Amino acid sequence: MQEQYSIPRTELLPQPSAEVADAKTDLGYTMEYEAISRLIKEVNETYESLLAEDDELATQGAAVHEAVEVPMSPEVLSHKDRAERIGNNLALIRKDR
């Protein structure tokens, strides 16, 4: 009988089917997602502006670093190596006196 499957008007709204529940949930998430994505967008914009500022600072820092960091000339390297060698030899000879 078809009556068996019809919804009596007096009954309460039946429990939603799984399919309907999913649709509602998706709708809810979509709304939340829009809010969240707006927030994310704002955060990203702020972050990107900070990154740009940071890049600028990093570039400035690198320039300063290059200006301060004078590469060791072969001459200085040679003096340094010799001083190290002599210092090490003296330490050894004192131990082996």
Add this chain to the structure above:
Amino acid sequence: MPVLKKALGLLVGGDQTVSSNFGLSSKKKRPLKELTERELITLESEVGGQLFGPVQKSGRREFFNLDPKTWLWHEEWLDATGKKQQSTIRYEVDDKGILKVSEGARYDYLQGAELDNFTVAIQMYYERVMREIYKRDPQTGQKLG
């Protein structure tokens, strides 16, 4: 100076170090073994202080290697008014060169003529202490005959 006296006694020998009829004592064979590392450095410093010419009669100069990466210069002198002055400079061998650390927290890397002078001085120091104190060939490290 006690260290020098002690060292001299050990190096040239004396009543206490000349031993039995059987020859030299172990002290005589390796006299420097009796000295502490600090005493050895004091001896070296006597040599180091002579590398830069004469010192004022009432003055004093020391130049020595403290450890593999540190050299020290210390000088005392009387100024024109007779007041005692002194200066200590530390030279540190680091990754970037020879750092000169002067009093008053002044730091400079040696360069140019000063760097050349430093290297010549430590080379001379090494040659002389190896020959005169340790009795070794500076090139090979072998004992001198």
